[in-house]
Amino acid sequence: MRRACLVVLLLASGTVPLGAQEFHPPPVQHSSDRGTRLGLFGFGVRGGVDVSGSKQMVFGVTLDAGHLFGSRFRLRPSGEIGVFNGVNSYIGSFEGLYRFTSDDQTATPYAGGGFSIVGHDSCGADPDCPAVWANLVVGLELHYRSTFNWLLEYHAMDHFDHNRFYVGLTTRRGN
Numbered sequence: 001m002r003r004a005c006l007v008v009l010l011l012a013s014g015t016v017p018l019g020a021q022e023f024h025p026p027p028v029q030h031s032s033d034r035g036t037r038l039g040l041f042g043f044g045v046r047g048g049v050d051v052s053g054s055k056q057m058v059f060g061v062t063l064d065a066g067h068l069f070g071s072r073f074r075l076r077p078s079g080e081i082g083v084f085n086g087v088n089s090y091i092g093s094f095e096g097l098y099r100f101t102s103d104d105q106t107a108t109p110y111a112g113g114g115f116s117i118v119g120h121d122s123c124g125a126d127p128d129c130p131a132v133w134a135n136l137v138v139g140l141e142l143h144y145r146s147t148f149n150w151l152l153e154y155h156a157m158d159h160f161d162h163n164r165f166y167v168g169l170t171t172r173r174g175n
Contacts, residue, residue, distance in 0.1 A: 038066035038075070046080075046151055046168025054086035058164055064171075072099045074110075089120045095137055103172060108141040108149070116157060133158040139166075147172050 042064035050056045060080025074097045082089035091157050095114030101107070116133045123129040139153035151168040 002137075015160070034070055036066070036068050037071075039044075040064070041066060042171035044151055044168050044170030046166040046170075048080055048151065048153075048163055048164055048166035048168075050164045052161060052163050056082035056086060056089065057084050058082045060091075060166075062168075062170065063120060069098070069163060072102070073097070074112075075097060076112075076114075087120045087122070089118065091115045093135060097139075110137075110139050110141070112137045118158075131158075133162070135156045141146065146171070 038065060044062040044064075045060070046062065047057070047059045050058055058080050060078055062076055065075040065077055076095045076097055078093045078095070080091050080093075082091070093114055093116040095112050097110045097112035098156040099108055099110045101109065114135045114137070116135055117130050118133055119130040120126070133156070136156040137153065139151065141149040141151055144150050149170050149172055151170045153166040153167065153168070155164040155166070156162075157164065
């Protein structure tokens, strides 16, 4: 029993170095900008207004789901809800965005397109619901902190029948 107490005291006092204290993690390896890489690399939240028709307030979330052919062509699924001024609307989108500069720049403009599946309250009673819309996206990310960017974005949806402007905050892609 005395030996066990002595070992515990020596370990607790720090006079005997432990192997775990000398561990140094390996350096972060930066992946290549080439090829396809899929996964969850970031997310964002945004809010804005649909300036066509009912002038709804829109709120949504986005995910950075990876890139194809290189780190500048990003895949981005998103979901949003439109509220106030009429029937609530629900949209699920999948878009491909081309970023014109790399992530380490102060401002990163991008453009792209995709499609949305759109519904609204009482969708079951509407024969045209849900609908599939084509999207056009133009935006700008402004560096805010090491892990966050401000997001300014314009969406033209359903042959420019719905025009939405967003402001949001998104995470920056890590290593």
